[in-house]
Amino acid sequence: TSYLNVVPPEGVPLALWLEGQRMASLTVPAVALERERRALRVERDEVTWRQVTELGRARLIALALQGPIRHGHTLLNEVGTITASEVRAFHQSFYGPARAVLTVVGDFEPNAVVAAAKRYLDPIARPTAARGTSRQPPPQTTRRSSSLVHRGAHRGGLAYGWAIPGREAPDHAALEIAGALLAGGRASAVHRQLVVTKGKALQVTARSEQLSGIDVLGVSVELPRGIAPHDVAAAIEHHARRLGQRGPEPAALRSAQRQLLTRRLAELSDMPTRTHRLAECELVDGSAEQLVPRLARYDQATAEDVRRAAARYLVPQRSTVVESFAVSIPATPGAKAKKSKAKKSKAKKSKAKKSKAKKSKAKKSKAKKSTKPKGKRPARRPTKTGGSSKR
Template sequence: MRMRQLPALLAGLGLSMSAFAASSDKWDLPVHVKKLDNGMTVVVSEDHSSPTVGVSVVYHVGMRLEPKNRTGFAHLFEHLMFQGTPNAPKGVFDKTITGGGGRNNGSTRPDFTNYIETAPVSSLEPILWLEADRMKTLDFNEKTLKNQQDVVKEEIRVNVKNQPYGGFMWIDISQHAFQKWENNHDGYGSFQDLEGASLDDVRAFHRDYYGPNNAVLAISGDVTPDQGFALAQKYFGGIAARPTPKSGDFSEPLNKAEKRVEQTDALAQVPAIAAAWKIPERGSRDQAPMAVLAELLAGGDASRLYQGLVKGREIALNVDSLFGLVDPWTYDGPTLLTVFALYKPTSNADAVLTAIDEEVAKIAKDGADEATLKRVKTRMLADWNNSLESFINRADTLAKLQTLWGDANVVNKIPGWIEGVTSEDLKRVAATYLVKNNRTVIDRKPVAKEAAPAPASAAAAGAKN
């Protein structure tokens, strides 16, 4: 009875469900930013819905800036950051955080390295002390370096060398799509380069790139801005700024000729293809349209490519997309949009590429209808908001955006950028970037399996017959 009366009640109040949704879907995160005297930027996002906090420390250094002939060094260094300091020996960092009910992690990307924690608010000060302590110095010793070199090499064996397809859709594709070493080398690293890393390399990297003036600290959760800034000053304010090397020019124009590569894979069961295009630079007016276009093309089962290649033509087994190792908003140098698909052995790479080109051509000509565009945007906005629910992800996103954009409040601008994308924007971006001349393709095929030899007894029986 009461439910039946709801539409009449809403109509009587002059409300519509669409208007209600429009007003309630808007979510502005509180963002407060302060720079300490030593150059460290602090971001605080207050939220008292849970007595917990998320912490992220992001350093503006990643795979692009690692030394030449030291591929994989930025990732190796990330591992070393967890191996202790003179004040907090190995194991203290993890025991302190997990003992206080928290968890922690870290990752290395082309343009940043991030260290994240979440815990009850009572553990905030110990976390900040630990982060400041390893910003000051590490326990530099040969035993630890050798141990982590072996750990990283084993990680490569597990995640790349002994995996079907071996990350070819982000490692190999970049090597062929980009011209500059900073953009095209393997960020996981070669075993030779990893083994060649010395303690002097480690000390220099920490000195040059891990100073407070090259870092952003973000705190999200049950803390006020005044509290967060005071704690940042207490634990990080006394760390002196250190000179940071100037980064080079990593920019690259769009490619002018398609590149095709064939590979074999001894572990794969079916063939796979990766097609990648260079995308707009960060801050370009085409960045948001490219993000929406990627979602329209390969964002889930309703996407154009899934419906066109998997369901319609039935030549692919799946379709996915990726923006290198990051997302559409957290890169600061040349980056690729890569479409990755496993395809049926009865098909071939040319058929898959032709199908992709046909779907892209439809968008370049006709764009997307209003209902489809609304569906795609709604999914993107839901994913964006959901990603910010947890304090650890919220802090990490704010720290990354402050590092790369110089503006943590981009977190509140991205939804508007998505909403502002038009069908005409999609037509322009598809016709500009997703073209054959700007494309790099890797066709990765299983190694043909040789038939097993017949058992000796069976062969003998056959001979008697």
């Protein structure tokens, strides 16, 4: 869990004092607890669970890890049953300086920040609960699959992924490069086949969750109408198998390395993201100094490293597939009657408008005829100019 505060340099001591007060004691009024429950439900529902791609990705992670990370719907159900006493007990057991990492990024005086942290955080009692151990998923020997039905969605999707070693593992960088080669952009193999050549996909992306211990490398495919998810899964398997057999081309490898390194550096240029990444490395990996060597692994990975990692981990028996189907919502009888009534009313208005235009046209034609002169004008006698006349 991360808490982020953006303050001016002179406001750092005040922010540390507020954090110390929050760690030392916590009051949970019933009104505040219900407000937080409602806010969490709305945020998760609007931002994540109504999006086909994100819901498929969440189900993919839950299936691939089988326990280390619980599914989002399970968490939402638990939020609805948590009591204020349970929140206070969790706070007293786990929420304290001994289990936290303080990260400060930006323009500040280091000695002043350290002094303020000791002054406001050291007096707080240390929680006694032992740190939990990471849960490992059961061994996977066959493909795991699931399907989702999205009522009212316009398009379907496919989430295809593999369980891979965590971000601290030596093969993790090579597997990220393999993901970029498969579906990391317009030049990737799956994008060229499904989007450019066959037109069976609208968009193809690849990403890893950057988890420690065990991670998930996933490929997400956004499908147009009329294309079933199983129609594109074979293309992902084909290119993953081919990458494990032949390895990447030198130019493609270099492009994928630059792409990943550029993305990670762009993330770190954002101050909140850099703060979170440094704290994450310190808390999970034991030292924030691991961040720079991890970035260097992208350039150090060779074509053979990528081929070997793909052949070992990107195989069908370690894969997880989530198919998302879009189903249109049928109109209710009342809605159909309303639509038919509106259609008739529109046709009636259109008919009246045409009749009015026809009458107006006839009226104009009649007025035009009445202004025409009756009979023929007498011919005008010619006028002679010049010459001579006789008397």
